[in-house]
Amino acid sequence: MMSRRRQSKTIDSTDADPIIQLWVLRILVLLNGYREFLCFHGFTSDSVAEILGLGHWMGHGAKDFDQLKIRAELRDLLQLAEKQSKKATLPVCLLNNVSRVSELVGLSQTDCRILEFAVTIHNDQMLDTAADWLGPLSTAKASHTLAVILDLPEPDVRKSLSAHGILARSGLVSPNHNASRLRTGKLDLLSESFADLMVSSETDPISLLRGTVSLAGPAELSLSNFTHIQPSLDILRPYLRQAFACKRIGVNVFLHGMPGTGKSQLARALAFELGYELFDVASEDDDGDPVNGERRLRAFRAAQSFFANRPSLIVFDETEDVFNDGGGFFGRKSTAQLRKAWINRMLEENPVPTLWLSNSVSGIDPAFIRRFDMVIELPVPPMKQRALILQENCSDLLDERSIARIAHVESLAPAVVAKAASVVRTIRGELDDKDSVAAFELIVSNTLEAQGHPPLSHNSNNRLPEVYDPIFIHADADLSVVAQGLMTTRSGRLCLFGPPGTGKTAYGHWLAQELDMPLMVKRASDLMSKWVGENEKNIRQAFQQAERDGALLLIDEVDTFLQDRRGAERGWEISLVNEMLVQMESFNGVFIASTNLMDGLDQAALRRFDLKVKFDYLRADQARELFNRHCAELNLATPAEDSLTRISHIQKLTPGDFSAVLRQHRFRPIATPSLLISALEAECSIKEGSKMSMGFL
Secondary structure, eight states, rough: OOOOEEEEOOOSOOOOHHHHHHHHHHHHTTTTTTHHHEEEEESSSHHHHHHHOOOGGGGOOGGGGOOHHOOOHHHHHHHHHHHHHGGGGHHHHHHHHHHHHHHTTTTTTHHHHHHHHHHHHHOOHHHHHHTTTTOOOOOOHHHHHHHHHHHHOHHHHHHHTTTSSSHHHHEEEEEOOOBBBBBTTTTTTSSSSHHHHHHHHHOOOOGGGGGEEEOOOOSSSSSGGGGGGGGHHHHHHHHHOOHTTTTTTTTTTEEETTTTTSSHHHHHHHHHHHTEEEEOOOSOOTOOOOHHHHHHHHHHHHHHHHHHTEEEEEEEEOHHHHSSSSSSTOOOOOHHHHTHHHHHHHHOOSHHHHHHHEEEEETHHHHHHSSSSEEOOOOOHHHHHHHHHHHHTHHHHHHHHHHHHHHTTTOHHHHHHHHHHHHHHHHHGOOOHHHHHHHHHHHHHHHHHHTOOOOOSSSOOOOOOOOSOOGOEEEOOOOHHHHHHHHHHHHHEEEEEEEETSSSSHHHHHHHHTTTOEEEOOOOHOOOOOSSTTTHHHHHHHHHHHHHHHHHESSSGGGGEHHHEEEEOOHHHHHHHHHHHHHHHOOOEEEEEEEETTTTBBHHHHHOOSSSEEOOOOOOHHHHHHHHHHHHHTTOOOHHHHHHHHTOOOOTTOHHHHHHHHHHHTSSOOOOOHHHHOOOOOOOOSTTTOOOOOOOO
16 A cells, blocks of 8 residues: 555645546546545545545544545535536647647547546646556556546557557557556656647647657758768668658668768758658757657657658667667666567558668667668768868868868768867857967867877878988889889789888878879777777778778788788787788778888788888988988088088988988078988987997087
8 A cells, every 4th residue: 555645745726627527536436546535534635625625524633534424425526527527628729739649640539538638647736646546557457447537448448558559659658567657657658748738739740749859950961972872872862762652661771880970961961852851859858868768769659650641751860779778798688679579560660761870880689780771881981072071161261271181080070070160160250260270170189089089180191201202212123113003003912111211101102192092091009909809890991991082001010910820829810910811802902011020921911912012221322312302402502522422321321311300400400411411320320230330410
C-alpha cells in the first residue's frame, strides 16, 4: 500500500471540468479508488474532496467522519455525473488537435479517447492524483482501468495499447510494460511539451512535435562542395528521388565521418536539391537537456507517422544515442539491441526516407549496418575541395595566399571553416585585413588542437627551399628523367634512401610541383599510435586520402613501417609491414618513401618499389655551385677561389646543411662568404665519422 504522504497532493484549481470529475468519480467508485481516498479521520486530499462537493465533511472529527455515508454520496455523485455525461466535454482546443492528429496518423475512435485521456492526465493534477489511488497496475489491469474510466470495450482498449497499435507505432502514447503507474509509464506521452501544446494552441499538427522534431535550417554548403564523394552521390540522389516517386518504404542511408566533415550540411543540401522538407529528430529537449535514445526513437516514430504523406526527409543525427549507447565494457546492450526486432522492422517499414548520421561506424552492431540501403563515409574533403570551400565561404576574409596555405591542412573540416568564418565576420568591422586573417587562423588552430590535430603552421611542410634545383642532388639516377617519365604515367613507387639532408624530401616537394599534384607528407609521428590496430588504420587512410586527393604521397622515415619481418618480436610489427605492403601494391598514384636506414628494410618491400634511388653527399662541383647560389641569394660578395677550394674540401656536405645555416642567419647574420663557409664547416664537423674539427664563427 502506498504511504498516505506520497498520495497527498495539492490541487491548485478550485473547480474541474465535468468530464474530469466524471473520470475521477469512476476511479473512486467503480475502481475502488475510495479505499485510498478515504482514511479513518478524513480525506487523503481535501482539495479533491472539495472539488467533488464533499467539502462539508471536512473539519469533522474522526468520530463524525462516516465513510459509509461518504461512499453512498460518492455513488450518488457518480450517478448524477453519468446522467450529465453527454454534456460533459473536453476543451475544444484538445478535441480539435486530437482530430487533426487522427486525420494525419489514422487513429481509431478508441485511440482518440485514450490520447485525450493521456493528455489530460498529464495536465490535470486532480486526475493524476486520483489515478495514483489505484496503486500499481499491470498491463492487463491498465487496459481494464481505462476501459472503465472511458466507458470503452476492454478488447478495443487492449488493442489500442498494444505494441502494434497506432498509438505506440506513432510514438504518441507508448505503454511501458515495466512501469506501474497510469501516468508515469502506462500512458507515457511523446513529451511533456506535447501534452501542453495539445491543450494550449490549435495549430498545424507538425508544431505539436516541437521539442522532439524540428524543421532543419537552410544548407550552408551545396552539393558542389561534396564532389569528393561524387560516386556515392550519383547513386544516392536518384535513389531518393525514385523512392519518393514510388512511395518506397524502408529507405535508410547511413552517413558516417569524423565531426565537422559536413554530414548535416550534406543532408540539408540533398533535401534542398530534391525539393524536400528536412526534419531533425532532436537530441535535446526545450530546456537543453539531452534526450535519451528511447525518447528519440519515439520522436522518430511520430515523425514517420506525421510526415508519411509529405515530400520530406528525416535526419537522425548522433545515432550513437540508439545504436551505440550500451556499456560494451560491462556488457550492457544498446537501446537498439534491446529492441532489435522493432529496430529491424522499423528499418524495413519506415515510410519517410531517413538519413542516419554518426561520427563513427565502429561499435554499431553489423546486423543493423547491413539493413541500411547505403553506407557512405564522409571524409575530410581533399585539398582542392578544401580550397574551394575556403574560397566560397571566406573570400571576403582571406587572401589567395592564405587560402592556399590553410587548404593544405589535411584535418580541416568544413564545419571548422564555417564556424571560424562566422566568428570573424561578427567582429569584421573592428579588424583590418591582416587581423582578419590572423583571427581566422587562430580560431581554426585552436579548434584543430582541441580535436587532437596539429595546428596551422606558417612553416608549411610543402614549401621548397628558396634555392632549389635537382642538379644539386647527388643521386645514382637522373631525377629529371624520372620526373619526365612520371608526368606520362602518373603512377610509380620510389624509394629514396641516403644520409639525412641529402634532399630526399625536398625532391618529393619539387616532383609534386612538376607533376602539378598536391603533396601529402606523412611522417612516422603522424601515423604511429599507441593503440593496437590504429597504425594499420592510419596507413590505410593515408593511402586512401592520397587516392581521393590525386596527391603525391610522401612517407618520410618509412623504415619505421617496413622493418625486416624476420627480426620482428611482436605480432603488430608484422601486421604493420603487411598493411604497408598491401597499400603500396594497390595504390595507383605516385608514392615516394624516404629513409636514412636502408639496411633494415624488409626484402619484400624492396621488391615492390619500381625504383630505388640512392641520395649521397654533395660532389665538389655541386658544393661549389650551390655555395655560389647562396652567396648571391644573401647578397654576399662573389666568393674568391680560395673560398671555393675550401668549400670543396668539406666532407659530408648536404643541401640540408645550407638550409640549417640559413636558419641561423635569421638571428646571427652571415656577412661574408668566409663566415658562410665557417658555419657550414661547423655544421658538418659534428656528423658521425667526420674528420674535421669543429669550427666557430
